[in-house]
Amino acid sequence: MMQDTRIRADVLVCGGTACSASGSQEVMKRLREEIAKKGLSEEINVVKTGCHGFCENGPLVIVYPEGTFYVRVKPEDVPEIVEEHLYKGRVVERLLYHEPTTGKSIPTYKEIDFYKKQKRVVLSKCGAINPEKIEEYIALGGYEALGKVLTTMTPEQVIEEVKKSGLRGRGGAGFPTGMKWQFAHGAKGDKKYIICNADEGDPGAFMDRSVLEGDPHAVLEGMAIGAYAIGADEAYMYVRAEYPLAIKRLEIAIDQAEKMGLLGNNIFGSGFNLKIHIKKGAGAFVCGEETALMASIEGRRGMPRPRPPFPANSGLWGKPTNINNVETWANVPQIILKGADWFRSMGTEKSTGTKVFALTGKINHTGLAEVPMGITMREIIFDIGGGIPNGKKFKAVQIGGPSGGCLPESMLDTPVDYDSLTKVGAMMGSGGLVVMDETTCMVDVAKFFLNFTQSESCGKCTPCREGTKRMLEILNRITSGQGTETDLVVLEDLAKTIKVSALCGLGQTAPNPVLSTLKYFRDEYEAHIKEKRCPAGACEKLAQYFITEDCKGCGLCARNCPVHAITGEPKKRHVIDQTMCIKCGTCMQNCPFKAITKK
């Protein structure tokens, strides 16, 4: 970044998907234009970076060396930034981040609550470098780890270091990475493969996308280290076709790395070769399951197969194969460089290091946060995530995507680590956190996730294909007021049996959202069934409309009701016949006095 001594300032513009969607490309274009107009192009460098994680407040613009952090920058704000800040050296106060509770403006990155409790390891370079320039990655120590491995370490030593670090798979199940490598290393075979699973498909998850977009070389370097450790010379990056920016940056990164001799043949002159291919996935969720993913690379329909044999022994095209996900790979170079002990110093004893979470749903700071393992859910949601918007009450957090579970307020002090989360009926998953407030119906949430897994089921095994369908039908009945108490028994029975009998991880975990909501929010299920009432008021078919005392008797509601369910004398309070009401909400929309409520 700082090669040119004449450069006195760097202006970083976030080029992540979220900021791009809110107009960061246009902001960057205007910046370059305005800077040129002022004749500052020689001394001010405009850099497009990867994601900073503070997506809710994008587009983000950061001015270095002082690190001034501007949020929600619109193209029309650009002349002011250039004129005031870059030309006159005066911070544009109104574009700084303002503390929501105190209204205080916060000038730099590190002082913002969102970043204060984070520990950015995997994301350390995201947002700090231009991901399309390998030189910037190298300037911050990139490919040093690969160099160290290839010139000073044996594959066994590499595996030992990763084992010692305690790194566990960041894709969901948390299998110890070093052990996985050991298996693939020990497997017999003259040809071995490395795969990066970048088929991130959980609703609301975008951790891996941001890493690939913001720091693609970290992942590639990790893969190269892994390939050396297990003895592979070919690798596949399986990435969703819906991630065009990530794919583009990976293509650029691979190309640049190959040109510099950091990938391809005879890397670092060591005689070690690695060809990395990009394979675009067509968007089937189940292709995130490793055996389905490999089938997809091989050109077959993405369907899981039973294990054993495990990929370490018989993987891609029947050859020993090691699969890790994006975030796991991205951790590797730093473990090698800084050592296993450094890595172990973060997190808990059995869950070392950090984890990136995507914060979505009813939370103030939608975005990406990387935290040390062992932090509590409460800290993530309230300290980093800024709590629940619009003064609403927290109700639950869904962790682990469609395979995970919903945790209530009482579980918020659960430490975020693999084993604690599993114990309370959720799972780490790939790191999606969906926060829900009091207006969310938990039965509806379970239905949402189950609908997702049912429609993404590959259809191979009976419990998943047929069982989740029946579960979904029961949930549909419950949320539309037709559920029975027997339904609840059957639902739970199905869920428990599917969990132990389905073929792959998708089916085995599909019942988790139902099981966890049944565990923590059973009263909501019962209200739907026994009282035909949705406590959150979210289930449209159970909603009841009432006319309050504020009714002036204007008759607009009655005239607009399509089923003539509203009666009343002029100038007197009207009444809705609940047996006739079809819950369309037309009355409520038409009432000029806000005298109609929904319960």
Add this chain to the structure above:
Amino acid sequence: MEMVNLTINGVKVQAPKNATILEAAKSAGIHIPTLCYHPDLKPEGACRLCVVEATGARGLVASCCYPVAEGMVVQTNTAQVRKARRLVVELLLASHPKGCLSCRKSGDCELQRIAADLDVRNHRFDWGERKTYTLDDSNPCLVRDQEKCILCGRCIRMCRDVQGMNVYSFARRGFHAMVAAAFEQDLSKVACSFCGQCSAVCPTAAIMEKDDTERVWDAIHDPDKIVVCQVAPSVRVALGEEVGLAPGSIVTGKMVAGLKAMGFDKVFDTNFSADLTIMEEGHEFVDRLQHGGVLPMVTSCSPGWVNMCELKYPDLLPHLSTAKSPQGMFGAVIKTYWAEKANVNPAKIVSVSVMPCIAKKAECVRPQLRDSGFQDVDIVITTRELGKMLREDGIDFTRLPDAEFDSPLGYGSGAGAIFGTTGGVMEAALRTVADVVTGQDIQQVDYKAVRGFEETKEATLNIAGKEIRIAVCNTLGSAMKMMDRVRAGTANYHFIEVMACPGGCIGGGGQPIPTSKAIKKKRMEAIYSIDSNSKIRKSHENPEIKILYDTWMGKPLGEKAHRLLHTHYSPQNR
């Protein structure tokens, strides 16, 4: 073989290291129910019916594909296993039509049997949505009733892994997942050979042979028709299974008696026309060999194979023998030679053939096979359909007195008999070719190199001082590999036999269900015992064949033979 020790339901079991839990349990006499598992196919672990508890595994594991390990403790009947197993059946039944009483597979349906065995009577999901599909009966051979499909994937594995045709695959996701041909088209629109192996492994009525039994009854009950039938070599060694006899039972005499009891006017033997095929095909081979014809010559008796060649290897059609299949020759001869001899109007003959084969139903309607001036063979029924007709007719099969085939066209040599198994056509041809080429009566008639289940067999023989290189393929998968070599010019053979079905006709798509390699082995042994017990074991020595040529047909490859007994092929575009 390295063995491991494990415990299943408290019983100590020894099993080979690479065995599955299912195999180990079976060897110990412990039954685990299965559905998607089939002994002849690679296990998939899809249906989850065979789940068990095993130490070292997370959750329940599919015993059909989970390997045994030293010290493993397996439980096949815990409360959890029982619950999971029943749920699988219950879920499958919830998506399945309830018309078992009127289903063609009733009594033979594996789902039905398992539901009864596991006592699944509690149908908790009767309210569930069911999928509806239109019936595919677009072709003369197979009917697909997708509503009865339980997605076990056996058809897919059979068609892909064994037959290499890849007609079926899974399509769509979730509840709407289905087994489909390309673009969800009807079978008549895709490159299907109609070998019918899918129907032979389908556990339900989702894929079945087209039912032609009603047409046979109609003919039998029509006083104006003369209804004759021919029975293929492999039917007599399999039909017993349809009436509860052990696999490998030879039921020739009872079968003939049964057909006559059903009301057929004449019952003839396809073994006769198998001998006829050898006469033509053998001489054709000698002719090609001596006059520089297209080699390797490839047999053409198996219509599944002929379809596959026309679909996938149209450029290799000149390699196919022009001799018709035994069914085809029989059809041509019955409405000409026999009609003349018996003095009946060929227009009144209804020619029925009983075949182990599904593709024969398509063969008989080929436009090429109308050389008698009529459709040579009118109706084809399979071994399974004949079994059903016998049961329907109330015939107490095992108590029938043995009866003889009608003559002429009722006698087949041992060479004709072995047409029913892989390697048999080759062996039968070699017996005649050796005599024709040498002009001697060679006593050595057993060509053991071409026998057995191996998918590709090859041998080099010395006939009259000339080296003859031969190959024998069974399954379309192995035929495909062979044809790729022929196409590439690396198949250095003179003569190749291809049968589409695993094991040849004894494993035909229309043979009794269940079928497996072990059952086919019994059928094969029965075929060879018919041959070895035959007085005449060479086609050209069959007296009825001699009479046919001497009194009517003329010479093999002669003008009349050419017109009635040879055919041609054309590429199929599907």
